[in-house]
Amino acid sequence: MSDRYPGYDVMTKRNGPSWNDVTRRVIDNRLATPKGPRFFSAAEFETVRSIADRIVPQRRHDPIPVTDFVEARLLSGQGDGFRQAGVPQAGEAWRKALAALDAEAQAAHGMPFRQLSGPERDGILHRMQNGDLHHSSWGGIPPATLFTQLVARDIVFAYYSHPTAWSEIGWGGPASPRGYVRTGYDRRDPWEAAEVKDGDDAAAIRKNRRVR
Amino acid sequence: MQTPRATGGRAPDVFTPGGWVPMREYDESEEVDFVIVGTGAGGGTLACKLAEAGFSVVAMDAGPFWRPLEDFASDEAEQSKLFWTDDRLVDGENPLQLGSNNSGKSVGGSTVHFAMVSLRFRPEWFKSRSKLGYGFDWPLDWREMWSYYREVEEALAISGPVNYPWGPPRPRYPYRAHKLNAAALALAEGCEAMGIPWTETPIATLSAPRGRARPCVYRGFCVLGCSTNAKQSALVTWIPRAIAAGAEIRDLAMVGRVEVDGRDRATGVHYHRGGEWRFQRARNVVVAGYAIETPRLLLNSANSRFPEGLANRSGLVGKYLTVQSNQAVWGISGKEIRSYKSPPSLALTEHWNYQDEGKDFHGGYCYMSQGPEPQLWANTQLASRGLWGEALIAEMQNYNHQVGLKMVGEMLPQERNAVTLADETDQYGLPIPRVTYSWCDNDRAMIGHALDFMGQALRATDARDIWKQTDDTCHLNGGARMGDDPQTSVVDADCRSWDIPNLWICDGSVFPTVGGVNPSLTIQAMACRTGDRIAAMARRGEL
Amino acid sequence: MRGRNAAIAVSGLFAAAVLGGLAARSNRPAPIRQPPREQAARQLDLGAATLAGSVLFDSAVEHYRGSFEHRGMYVPLAVASATIAASLSGARQPNRMRTGVHVLAMLTGVAGLGFHIYDISKRPGGWSWQNLFYAAPVGAPGALSLAGLTGLAGQQLRTGQVRPDSQSGRALAALAAIGILGDVAEVWLLHFRGAFHNPAMVLPVTIPPVASLCLAGVAAGAGRPSLRTTRGWLWATAATGLAGVGFHAWGVHRMMGGWRNWSQNLLEGPPLPAPPSYTGLALAGLAATRLMEEAHE
Structure with missing residues (x-):
């Protein structure tokens, strides 16, 4: 592009x-977000990264650490202020979504989600967005809701909380x-x-x- | 912020970094005249009015007491600290989005992050059942409200047009309108092409200095908190006045229960502050927690004499929750719009609030220009348009060229739209609210009309690739509506509950209908009226 | 930083115009007591230069805000600078170039008015309060025309093309009266935009109108008010113009970020160079009273 x-x-x-002092402090802290899994397991962390690569694809030397930002928000415990009845709180919902995506990937391709090719991941994510996934591991939670209101949402928010993304769109x-x-x-x-x-x-x- | 600031006989001075103002404090064992739950448009305003009338007032808020100049960053993620993000469940056919959209948790309430649009109701809306044939009548007269609107407009130094195109004549706004940004110019162009009037939005941000508040710098972060104090939120207007008049503000104080004695009189509130549950005695309790927390508190305060919740003999507490439709059309302009600059809604048209011909639905709507910041905009592309991946990144490159029109439409009150209690509990151990919402046919018809009309208007500008955002709603009202009849309402015209004479409800939850304009000005006007009415009743010994 | 460079450039232009004008001024010993005609001419020179200076800086700031979108937006800067130089040079002999500069200033003001009217008319809302407040100001270019007229009057007076009699005094009084009134209209509009939030904002719409009325009386030959009273109000008007710079500097300080945020607040705050236009017009009015006085004597 x-x-x-x-x-x-x-x-x-x-x-x-x-910029004022409080803004400098906030952005400095964000840019100093610790790397690597803290909230998720190492495998889950890789799965989140493999999703983020598709939701907000990056081809830069120093990519925005989307997965770390998603972790930071989950560790903070701050919610969005609402969730659909039947959907667990954010952290638990994320883990369920990752497990269900792995189950879908195993069923369709015989390997975990994070090992799929880009197009294969896109395929599953599109079906998740459209509510077209039916593995029992979703536990009755609508995949489309999890996609739009949690997984993709958190990733998009994470990406556009980084100055590099702001520069990219000329904000x-x-x-x-x-x-x-x-x-x-x-x-x-x-x-x-x-x-x-x-x-x-x-x-x-x-x-x-x-x-x- | 975890530790209360308003303690030790002082409160934060919102106009000075690190500053303090002296604040009177009341002993918990002292029976204060009024304890007010919530300090937003309803509670903050009423606290000021009652304190200035000479009552002893303690006003509590679950949120922190900010000093905007030093606490508010220019950052979307950081400023989510202003939102009510406690756990809430949503369901129904059209589940609401809460949090950033419509719920604040700060001293000053949602006015700390509102879009400052300060519109008066159309007079007929106060009698929409009798005059327009839908909804419910308010027990208030529009002429009286008209004078209270004036009081609020002066208290907030509203910047507005010299002449307002709709409705009965109104006095000139205290401050002049702001210069229009490109997004507002596009609205104006569209209206002129469609042959309908438009005007500068009357807005609660300063176009000139006022006291210690500085004028707007057009930074555009309005709905994320104003770091310059140009925004005339309750935090920088009513609250400082209330404190100066002797009110005590208790920040980070979550009220969990209103106590009622055997004689059906409220005696005070149980609240959580500083890590423990406490009790404040009071002669009167005012609940002003907005349309979700107010019914929730009343329901959570159920006791043996009021097993269905306080003030709920009508069975209507939590019922008739009514939001507003907030759909939009968006497009890409050939020109640079950069709508992140300036308050988001600098121009609007109320044409379809005042024009009744040619509508196949009840109620009205206005629409305004818009200016989303990047995170919100990206999420809109994801949630409303389904974009992600390369498509999202590419579309976001058009950010500086996007232009949009967004409605604030009147949804009809329905009994099934309600706040109830869920089985789960929150961090205080209190049952969390479940918010159920479904649109009706009238709602859908109005949204369809608005999207079509706004689409034509936007097409009349140079905007292309126009698309419709069909899912959004805004503003919470109803849930404890006012009326003339104890059987069909929760409070009377003075916001006094029918069942418990010293329990009052003063916020958007008393709205019987919502109209097609943002509710904050009406909430504040109603709070001013309630303050005057309480003072008058006290003089007559009727409290 | 571009804003800073532009500020330096405009200041340099101003300094060059002032120094150039003064250098060209015929070098002669000043008489112990100057004849009123000479005094009036000097006041007109100074008035024209002050007006042109106000226009130079004000149009520099406003057109910088407008990003100098058209080349035409540089014109008032150049013409105002030339007017300053021509006015201060105080020609003794009829001089085509100086006359040309003053006429050019008058025409530029008229052209500017045309451009500003066009700017308003093409905006949504047309002749609305919004556009009167925030689009190109209708009244501002008029100040350049007035500077040209005043400068021309000074020159003609000095060179003897115009006789220092009561008739020319009355004509000059009328010019100054109308000029001040136009300025008052502009100030009222902008202070109304600011909702007269500071009581001091009332001063420039109360003192100068009185001076304008006095001048109108003088122009009409009514005999009232007295020249002395008129002069008093004119000096008050001149002082208002100078004090205005101080008030406006305070106003910039009151904006968010104050002077530290100058790149925004010099543009968004009250305009520093605008108020001295009152001083320039008041000087022209004082020149008129001087001529009347001479005629009386």
């Missing part, structure tokens, strides 16, 4: 007026005390991402290098 905001890195604003990022001045059509403050216009990457790069 071509880069729409070349040279833009939201982190260059970290020490400028767009302005943290903004306090400084907010924005130019808010109309096609208006950009000098501290916002510049997108490539008319194929002129160099112009966008030049502007994005000046973002502070």
